[in-house]
Structures are given as structure tokens and as C-alpha cells.
Amino acid sequence: MKLQHTLGGLQGLGPVDFQKKVFVEAWETRIFGIHTAMMALSSHLDGSLPDYTMSDVPSTFKDIWTWADLRRGAEGISPFAYFQYRYYEKWLGGISGFFLEKGYITEDELTEFTEQYLKEGNMSTIPLPFKEEQGIDTQIIKYLEEGDSGRRTQQQPPMYQAGQKVKIADPDCNDHTRLPGYLRNKIGTIDLVYPDCYAYFPGPSDCLQTPQVSYSVKFEPKDIWGVEYSESGSTIYADLFECYIAGPA
Amino acid sequence: MTIPGDEMFSYSANRELESAAKVNALEALLIQKGVLSSSSVDKILDYFETRMGPFNGAKLVAKAWVDPEFKQLLIDDCNAACSQMDMPTGMSGAEGEIMRVAENTSTVHNLIICTLCSCYPWPTLGLPPYWFKDPTFRARAAREPRTVLQEFGLNLDDSTEIRVWDSSGQIRWWVLPERPAGTESMSEEELAKLITPEAMMGVAKVAK
Numbered sequence: 001m002k003l004q005h006t007l008g009g010l011q012g013l014g015p016v017d018f019q020k021k022v023f024v025e026a027w028e029t030r031i032f033g034i035h036t037a038m039m040a041l042s043s044h045l046d047g048s049l050p051d052y053t054m055s056d057v058p059s060t061f062k063d064i065w066t067w068a069d070l071r072r073g074a075e076g077i078s079p080f081a082y083f084q085y086r087y088y089e090k091w092l093g094g095i096s097g098f099f100l101e102k103g104y105i106t107e108d109e110l111t112e113f114t115e116q117y118l119k120e121g122n123m124s125t126i127p128l129p130f131k132e133e134q135g136i137d138t139q140i141i142k143y144l145e146e147g148d149s150g151r152r153t154q155q156q157p158p159m160y161q162a163g164q165k166v167k168i169a170d171p172d173c174n175d176h177t178r179l180p181g182y183l184r185n186k187i188g189t190i191d192l193v194y195p196d197c198y199a200y201f202p203g204p205s206d207c208l209q210t211p212q213v214s215y216s217v218k219f220e221p222k223d224i225w226g227v228e229y230s231e232s233g234s235t236i237y238a239d240l241f242e243c244y245i246a247g248p249a
Numbered sequence: 250m251t252i253p254g255d256e257m258f259s260y261s262a263n264r265e266l267e268s269a270a271k272v273n274a275l276e277a278l279l280i281q282k283g284v285l286s287s288s289s290v291d292k293i294l295d296y297f298e299t300r301m302g303p304f305n306g307a308k309l310v311a312k313a314w315v316d317p318e319f320k321q322l323l324i325d326d327c328n329a330a331c332s333q334m335d336m337p338t339g340m341s342g343a344e345g346e347i348m349r350v351a352e353n354t355s356t357v358h359n360l361i362i363c364t365l366c367s368c369y370p371w372p373t374l375g376l377p378p379y380w381f382k383d384p385t386f387r388a389r390a391a392r393e394p395r396t397v398l399q400e401f402g403l404n405l406d407d408s409t410e411i412r413v414w415d416s417s418g419q420i421r422w423w424v425l426p427e428r429p430a431g432t433e434s435m436s437e438e439e440l441a442k443l444i445t446p447e448a449m450m451g452v453a454k455v456a457k
Contacts, residue, residue, distance in 0.1 A: 004365075005365065007364050007365075007384060007387050007388045007391075008362075008364035008387070008388060008391035008392070008415065009388065009391050009392040010388035010389075011392070013385045013388055013389055014385065015385070015400060016380060016383055016385050016386040016389065016397060016400055016401070017379055017380055017383040017385065017386070018380050018401070019378065019379035019380055019383075020378045020379070020380065020446075020447070021378060021379055022375075022376040022377065022378055022379070024379060025265050025268070025269070026269070027265070027268050027269035027272045027273075029290075029294055030272045030273070030275075030276055030290055031272050031275075032293075032294075032376070033276075033289065033290030033291075033293040033294055034272075034275065034276060034279065034285070034290060036293050036343075037284075037285055037289045037290065037293060039343070040343075041284075058283075059283060059284055059285070060282055060283035060284050061284045061285075067366075071365075071366055074366075082384075083384060087367075087379075087382045088268075089268060092268055092271060092272055092275075095275070096271065096275050099275070099278075099279070099284075104278075104279070104282060104284060105275075105278045105279075105282070109278055110271070110274055110275065110278065113273075113274030113275075113277055113278055114267075114270045114271045114273075114274040115270075116274070117269075117270040117271075117273040117274055117277075118266060118267065118270035121263065121266065122266075123266065123269055123270060123273075128273065128276055128277050128280060128287060129277055129280045129281050129287060130287050131280050131281065131283070131286065131287050132286055132287055132288060133283065133285075133286040134286070136285060136286040136289055137286050137288055137289055137292050140289055140292060140293060141292065141296065143342075143343060144293070144296055144300075144301070144339055144342050144343050145338045145339035145342045145343075146339070146341075146342055146343075147339075147341065147342040147343040147344070147345065147346040148343070148346065149341075149346035149347060149419075150346070150347075150419045151346070151347060151419070177365070178365065178417055178418060179417070180364045180365055180391075180415055180417050182364070182391060194419075194420075198418070198419045214418050214419060216420075221392070225392055229392070230392060230393075231392070231393055231394065231395050231396070231411075233395065233407065233408075233409070233410055233411060234394050234395065234410065234411040234412070234413060235410065235411070235412050235413070236391065236412075236413045236414075236415065237412060237413065237414045237415065238414075238415040238417045238418075239415070239416065239417050239418025239419065239420050240417065240418060241418060
């Protein structure tokens with residue numbers, strides 16, 4: 001069982017952070033931008049629905065990078081570290097680690113540059129390098145505008161019908177999941193069968209390698225946490241890929 | 250007083266500064282090595298200031314309030330509703346390819362969460378606020394939505410059913426909040442100004 005996969009329903013936590021800002025530090029905007037650019041430059045986009053021709057994009061980035069890769073990083077760290085590091089700190093750690101691992105940058109370079117930007121306890125005013133490449137930015141905007149939909153028109157007969165009671169699966173725990181852990185082995189009701197099929201991002205992620213039917217599944221909180229430890233008067237819905245449903249209940 | 254194991258959670262006094270320097274270093278290297286253009290990050294940030302943001306969602310909600318047919322379309326097929334309006338290109342783009350709207354009524358209140366990460370409908374709401382990304386919110390809202398909403402200052406009637414939507418799949422969910430009373434004479438533009446990201450994710454109602 002992995003904490004990062006099973007956050008829903010965790011007890012003993014304090015008050016919610018009511019902060020309405022998207023970013024609380026200016027530096028966070030930069031790692032957000034870097035991650036978004038990487039997704040826009042990902043080599044897997046050649047196979048996506050919109051018409052991307054990644055070989056035409058003049059970037060030296062030649063790897064796959066999607067939300068799944070970012071989350072694999074965050075889901076792979078120690079659960080204690082997951083709470084210790086703030087949201088964008090995890091992004092910075094994961095993404096700098098990725099560029100080091102893939103050999104785009106070296107540890108020495110990163111350290112040297114970091115020290116350049118950090119002078120005597122202050123941020124230096126050295127500007128970022130100036131190197132325009134229009135084709136890179138064109139692709140980035142195109143990605144923001146056209147996205148990367150997982151919907152696939154191939155037809156597969158859904159295994160389950162709206163209104164049907166089902167039991168949720170309990171697969172081996174691995175790198176990355178789209179099954180909220182608190183739903184494992186629980187009984188729910190199919191509320192909606194989403195049309196067509198849905199593909200997930202490339203890389204190791206449970207049973208999500210092939211496009212499949214997806215469902216909105218409805219749960220009574222008492223069926224998840226018991227009457228004593230749940231609230232009445234509420235219902236919880238989760239969108240689940242078909243492979244996360246073990247069978248009829 | 251120090252609790253054994255405190256060292257695990259001790260931070261450098263220069264925590265933010267070190268992150269800022271490191272991200273600058275990373276961006277500088279990526280530009281130098283041709284991964285990014287020097288304007289890539291700025292262009293992305295500008296996109297979320299001007300093209301993708303809660304101002305889009307607010308427009309859609311305001312129109313749904315004044316036009317019952319549009320409201321039904323928004324609920325049945327959010328992306329189709331977006332394409333009918335004069336909205337920026339990209340309303341079915343990144344993190345909005347497949348959006349769905351849950352309608353609040355006098356008897357049903359919807360709350361959107363993402364217990365696995367922080368899935369958020371970029372085209373209609375822009376980028377998620379810190380509260381939505383907060384692991385405490387993500388954990389507690391799944392089990393005790395009514396209590397969490399009270400902590401947000403939203404006290405719902407006991408008879409109101411709360412529907413919590415965990416965005417664990419391909420859908421990017423958001424909420425069509427109720428139109429507040431006393432706004433009958435307001436224009437769509439004036440109505441749109443009342444509608445907050447918090448109301449469009451279900452942790453608040455729209456106030457007049």
C-alpha cells in the first residue's frame with residue numbers, strides 16, 4: 001500500500017490550507033513552466049490525436065514527458081518526503097533529477113549554475129541566457145491549444161452497465177496508478193459508461209497500457225469507511241478505467 | 250522542545266532561496282542546451298494570464314444562468330458548449346480535452362477533488378489554487394466533505410446531498426454553481442464578476 005495512492009480518507013490531519021494563490025513563491029512559476037514545456041515537447045505526441053510533427057520542432061528534447069512521468073516521480077519518493085516537500089518542491093526535485101538522469105545536464109553544471117544564481121545569500125541579478133527559438137514556442141502554444149486527448153474511437157463493448165453493482169479491484173501496488181487506494185475492494189454502482197475508449201500516457205502504470213472503457217462509479221461513504229467513520233448525506237464518485245473493476249458484485 | 254525524528258522535517262533556512270537559484274540554474278541550462286527557448290516559460294505564464302483562466306469558466310456559468318438551453322448543453326457536453334461561445338482557442342486543449350460540469354441545485358451540492366494528484370480543468374478555471382493541491386484537503390474532503398466545507402465557511406443544510414467527484418480518470422470536472430438570489434437584474438458581464446474559482450470547484454457558493 002502506498003500513501004501517495006491512498007490519500008483519500010486519511011485521518012488525523014489538521015486544518016486545510018486555505019491559500020487561494022496558485023503560486024506562493026515566484027520560483028514556482030518557473031518549474032511549472034518547465035514542466036508544461038516538457039509536456040508540449042514530448043516525443044509521444046506524434047501518436048496523439050492532434051497533428052503534431054515532433055521531428056519539425058527545433059528542440060533538443062527528445063524524450064517522453066507527461067503527467068504520468070511527473071507523478072511517477074512524486075509517487076516514487078518516500079511517503080514522509082511526500083509530505084515534507086511542498087508541491088512545487090517535488091516538481092523541482094523530480095524534473096531536475098530527470099534531466100540529470102537522461103544526461104541533458106550534469107551535476108557539476110547544475111551546482112555551478114545554482115551557485116552563480118545564489119551569491120552570498122541573495123539571488124544574483126544575472127539574467128537567463130538569451131537564445132530564441134520560435135519553433136519551440138510555436139509547438140508549446142499548439143499543445144496548450146490542442147492538448148492530448150486520451151479518447152479513442154475504437155469500440156469495445158463495455159463489460160458493465162449503468163446501474164450495475166461492481167467490486168473494485170485490488171491490483172499489486174506499483175509505480176503509478178489511477179486507482180484511488182481507498183476504493184480498493186469496495187462495492188460501488190456504475191453511474192455512467194463513458195462513450196468510446198480512453199488511452200493513458202505511455203510508461204509503467206498498472207493495467208493502463210491499452211485503451212479501454214472508462215466509467216463513473218458511485219459509492220456510499222459507509223460502504224468505504226463504515227457508518228461510524230463517514231458522513232451521511234454524501235455520495236462519492238470516481239472515474240475508473242475498466243481494468244480497475246474486478247467484476248460484478 | 251525537539252521531538253526525536255524532528256531532523257527529518259528540518260529545513261534549510263534558505264529553503265526558498267535555494268529552490269529559486271536551482272530553478273534558475275535549471276532553466277538557464279535548458280535554454281543553453283536548446284531544450285527550451287529563452288521565452289518559453291514566460292509565454293506559458295502569459296497564456297495562463299490571458300487565455301486560460303477562471304474568467305472563461307465565469308463567462309460560461311453566467312451564460313448558463315441566463316440561458317436555460319445553454320445551461321443544458323453545458324451539462325450535457327461542456328466542450329461543445331465552449332465551442333459555441335466566442336472563447337479563446339484551446340478550450341478543448343491541455344487539461345480540458347474532456348470536461349464535465351456538475352450542477353449545484355437547492356438539494357445537491359457538488360465538490361470536486363483529486364485524491365491522486367491535482368487534476369484541474371485548465372481551459373475553464375486556469376491553474377489550481379494551493380488549497381486544491383493541499384494533501385490535507387485532498388485526504389479529508391474524500392471522507393468528511395461536509396466538515397471540510399464548513400471549515401471553508403460553507404454551511405450546508407443537513408438535507409443537502411453532497412456529491413464528491415474524485416477526478417481519477419480522463420475527465421476534468423468542475424461545478425456549475427447556483428445563481429444567488431437578488432441578481433435578476435444583472436447583466437451576464439456583471440454576473441461573471443461574482444463567480445470565483447472556489448465556487449466553480451464547490452468549496453464556496455456565489456455571493457451576490
